[in-house]
Amino acid sequence: MNVLQRLQAFFAILGHYPSYILAYFFETLFMIIFVTVMLIVMIYLFRKYMARVQLRIGPNRVGKFGSLQLIADALKLVGKESILPRKRDDLPYRVAPIVVFLGLIMAFAIIPYGDFYYIGSLTVTHSNVSLLLLFAAIAIMPIGEVLAGVSSNNKYAVIGALRGVAKDISFEVPMMMSVLALVMMASARTSEPLNLTNLISVQSIPYGIPQIIGLGVFFIAMVARASYSPFDMSESDSELVSGHSIEYSGMRFGMFYMGMFGSIFLGSMIVSLLYLGGYNGPFSGDAGFIYLLIKAMILVIISFTIWLSVPRIRIDKFVNMGWKYLLPAAVINLVIAGILTLGLSL
Amino acid sequence: MVVPDTAQDTSKDWVELNIGPQHPSTHGVLRLKVKLDGEIVKDVEPIIGYLHRNAEKLCEMDYYCDALVYFDRMDYVGAMNMELGYLEAAEKLLGIPPPERAQWIRVVMAELSRIASHLVWAGAFGLDLGMLTPFFYCFIEREKVLRIFTAVSGSRQQTNYMSIGGVYQDIDDQIIYDIEQFTEEFPKKLEEIFNTFVKNDIFISRNKGIGILEPEVAIQYGVTGPMLRASGIEYDVRKAEPYLVYDKINFDIPVSYKKDNLARFLVRFEEMRQSVKIIKQAIKKIPDGPYFNPKAKKSLMIRLRGEGEVYARTESSKGEFGVYLVGDGGVKPYRVHVRSPALKNLSVLPVLAKDVMIADLFAISGTIDLVFGEVDR
Numbered sequence: 058m059n060v061l062q063r064l065q066a067f068f069a070i071l072g073h074y075p076s077y078i079l080a081y082f083f084e085t086l087f088m089i090i091f092v093t094v095m096l097i098v099m100i101y102l103f104r105k106y107m108a109r110v111q112l113r114i115g116p117n118r119v120g121k122f123g124s125l126q127l128i129a130d131a132l133k134l135v136g137k138e139s140i141l142p143r144k145r146d147d148l149p150y151r152v153a154p155i156v157v158f159l160g161l162i163m164a165f166a167i168i169p170y171g172d173f174y175y176i177g178s179l180t181v182t183h184s185n186v187s188l189l190l191l192f193a194a195i196a197i198m199p200i201g202e203v204l205a206g207v208s209s210n211n212k213y214a215v216i217g218a219l220r221g222v223a224k225d226i227s228f229e230v231p232m233m234m235s236v237l238a239l240v241m242m243a244s245a246r247t248s249e250p251l252n253l254t255n256l257i258s259v260q261s262i263p264y265g266i267p268q269i270i271g272l273g274v275f276f277i278a279m280v281a282r283a284s285y286s287p288f289d290m291s292e293s294d295s296e297l298v299s300g301h302s303i304e305y306s307g308m309r310f311g312m313f314y315m316g317m318f319g320s321i322f323l324g325s326m327i328v329s330l331l332y333l334g335g336y337n338g339p340f341s342g343d344a345g346f347i348y349l350l351i352k353a354m355i356l357v358i359i360s361f362t363i364w365l366s367v368p369r370i371r372i373d374k375f376v377n378m379g380w381k382y383l384l385p386a387a388v389i390n391l392v393i394a395g396i397l398t399l400g401l402s403l
Numbered sequence: 404m405v406v407p408d409t410a411q412d413t414s415k416d417w418v419e420l421n422i423g424p425q426h427p428s429t430h431g432v433l434r435l436k437v438k439l440d441g442e443i444v445k446d447v448e449p450i451i452g453y454l455h456r457n458a459e460k461l462c463e464m465d466y467y468c469d470a471l472v473y474f475d476r477m478d479y480v481g482a483m484n485m486e487l488g489y490l491e492a493a494e495k496l497l498g499i500p501p502p503e504r505a506q507w508i509r510v511v512m513a514e515l516s517r518i519a520s521h522l523v524w525a526g527a528f529g530l531d532l533g534m535l536t537p538f539f540y541c542f543i544e545r546e547k548v549l550r551i552f553t554a555v556s557g558s559r560q561q562t563n564y565m566s567i568g569g570v571y572q573d574i575d576d577q578i579i580y581d582i583e584q585f586t587e588e589f590p591k592k593l594e595e596i597f598n599t600f601v602k603n604d605i606f607i608s609r610n611k612g613i614g615i616l617e618p619e620v621a622i623q624y625g626v627t628g629p630m631l632r633a634s635g636i637e638y639d640v641r642k643a644e645p646y647l648v649y650d651k652i653n654f655d656i657p658v659s660y661k662k663d664n665l666a667r668f669l670v671r672f673e674e675m676r677q678s679v680k681i682i683k684q685a686i687k688k689i690p691d692g693p694y695f696n697p698k699a700k701k702s703l704m705i706r707l708r709g710e711g712e713v714y715a716r717t718e719s720s721k722g723e724f725g726v727y728l729v730g731d732g733g734v735k736p737y738r739v740h741v742r743s744p745a746l747k748n749l750s751v752l753p754v755l756a757k758d759v760m761i762a763d764l765f766a767i768s769g770t771i772d773l774v775f776g777e778v779d780r
Contacts, residue, residue: 107535110536111535111536111538111539111540112539112540112543113539212418212420213420216420216439216442216761219441219442220442286533286534286535287533287605289533290762293533293762294427294533295427295428295530295531295532295533295765296428296761296762296765297761298426298427364535365535365536366534366536366599366603367533367534367603367605367606368529368532368533368534368603368605368606368609369532369533369605369609369762370605370608370609371608371609371760371762371763372442372760372762373442373760374608
């Protein structure tokens with residue numbers, strides 16, 4: 058019994074439809090609170106980890122060990138004046154950060170979280186094609202970035218948006234190819250391989266082991282999606298200042314910032330769900346959620362390490378890599394998956 | 404959708420992009436007017452003058468000994484070399500040679516300053532390429548140099564340590580011990596920093612074959628210093644026209660024939676290793692004796708008079724730093740002119756950054772090692 062059903066049962070006295078509407082509303086609210094708390098934890102972790110790597114101390118003034126620093130920062134961002142460029146295209150300019158954040162939240166609503174003792178699963182959407190829905194939701198985020206780039210009437214932002222589009226096209230095709238291989242392998246075991254819950258439950262061994270190439274391709278794609286170094290061409294500080302989000306300030310900028318860290322967390326969650334067995338693990342009956350979080354946080358730390366240690370790749374080289382290396386690798390992975398599915402019926 | 408203004412004019416097939424003077428990777432206040440065709444830089448025009456402080460004219464309005472502070476503020480990341488450049492000229496004009504001990508101390512300080520300057524460059528170059536971490540490693544090492552400077556002069560960056568006819572105060576055994584300690588520990592740390600850069604394939608691919616500077620072009624534009632040596636010309640004022648006691652010290656001039664960004668990077672790192680070698684030799688050879696020429700003692704300093712004209716050149720961390728002084732017999736110089744190496748090196752940027760991508764433009768401008776206090780003066 059997951060949280061949604063519990064909530065629906067709680068509101069059942071109001072009738073069938075109102076109870077479901079309220080259940081979905083509160084469920085989404087819980088999920089957003091969970092994501093926001095995770096983001097704050099992650100940003101704190103990032104700042105402390107970055108300080109450790111760079112032989113600094115990091116935030117240590119606000120609260121014990123600087124633990125309240127992020128809350129102070131968030132309050133500061135909310136309180137700041139949002140400076141709007143005069144010649145902006147108003148509607149897209151205002152909508153863009155919301156689109157980015159909405160895509161992120163939608164993606165988190167689709168992910169299966171696994172059980173957590175008495176509370177149950179946090180998952181909001183239960184669909185038979187949740188895998189497709191998930192990638193559709195992820196594909197919304199670049200739209201917000203492009204909108205932000207072209208509507209803020211700034212050349213840096215336009216170049217950033219152009220780079221973002223070039224980047225997205227070159228990594229999304231290999232990404233979907235590697236996901237296709239997963240569906241192929243799962244289809245041997247289940248009749249609904251597009252359902253994320255089924256896809257995870259049929260992983261007798263984590264798919265990352267037979268599909269190590271696919272795991273690599275997918276992880277690189279997720280790094281590019283979250284656009285941190287080495288793939289932060291579209292918002293490179295030292296060239297385009299901050300690319301598409303250059304004209305944003307205050308909480309609008311905060312939404313882009315949260316969108317970026319949210320993408321790192323989302324990417325880690327998806328990689329650990331699809332390739333590392335998700336919430337499965339020894340004795341994971343009631344504690345699947347914790348397994349998922351541990352796997353995701355390990356990936357987050359790996360992401361931070363990559364972020365802090367490599368320089369930025371050039372956009373033409375990234376496009377080159379996407380089409381010439383990632384795509385063939387994804388195809389090879391697909392062939393291997395086919396052979397494994399037919400021959401060994403994994 | 405709002406189309407950028409410049410794109411509405413269909414007669415142009417390029418977009419003009421204004422970079423700086425406030426921009427994360429212009430190293431201060433460089434402004435670049437860039438003609439862009441998509442991602443390709445068609446033309447770039449550096450515009451300088453945003454940090455102009457009229458230092459040369461201010462020097463002419465002050466006594467010979469006071470002009471030093473303006474030189475401190477030229478190349479502020481390697482101030483000792485600037486002081487040295489001025490004093491080489493001023494002492495020649497005034498006829499007050501520094502004693503032996505002061506000369507050796509000056510060599511040590513100048514080389515420490517070169518290390519400090521190159522470390523700032525290396526960190527900032529990493530930032531230009533999007534590497535966040537090496538910046539801090541570089542600055543931690545630089546901090547050790549600055550502590551030595553604080554111990555000898557009382558100041559971190561604008562040291563004002565050397566003075567006409569010697570140095571401002573003597574160095575004691577503790578400082579010598581600190582410097583020796585630094586030269587023992589620094590090479591290991593330097594290799595660590597070096598490896599964080601060169602053991603990274605992306606770093607190599609961003610720099611290899613980018614920004615090729617042909618030696619003929621370099622000579623035409625008056626490029627000096629590590630940039631010239633990375634283009635395959637073995638020219639260093641310390642060897643070509645030794646000043647102080649550089650002719651008594653055994654060291655090599657690093658040269659690379661690859662001519663690209665990576666070559667300039669490697670040359671600068673090798674220079675730091677050579678600087679350590681120089682300091683190690685010099686610190687042992689510092690003789691006993693006076694640390695300043697009694698003709699230039701503090702009570703007499705503002706009464707120093709010089710006549711004639713001199714041009715003195717030294718090898719600063721950026722290149723050949725020349726100071727031209729004219730005295731008319733008064734207590735103040737008649738004319739002070741500075742040949743700034745960073746300015747000459749910057750002038751070659753439009754040649755280097757022709758038909759490169761935007762990302763490479765910043766990689767190239769990063770290898771020039773610009774310090775705007777010196778370019779604008």
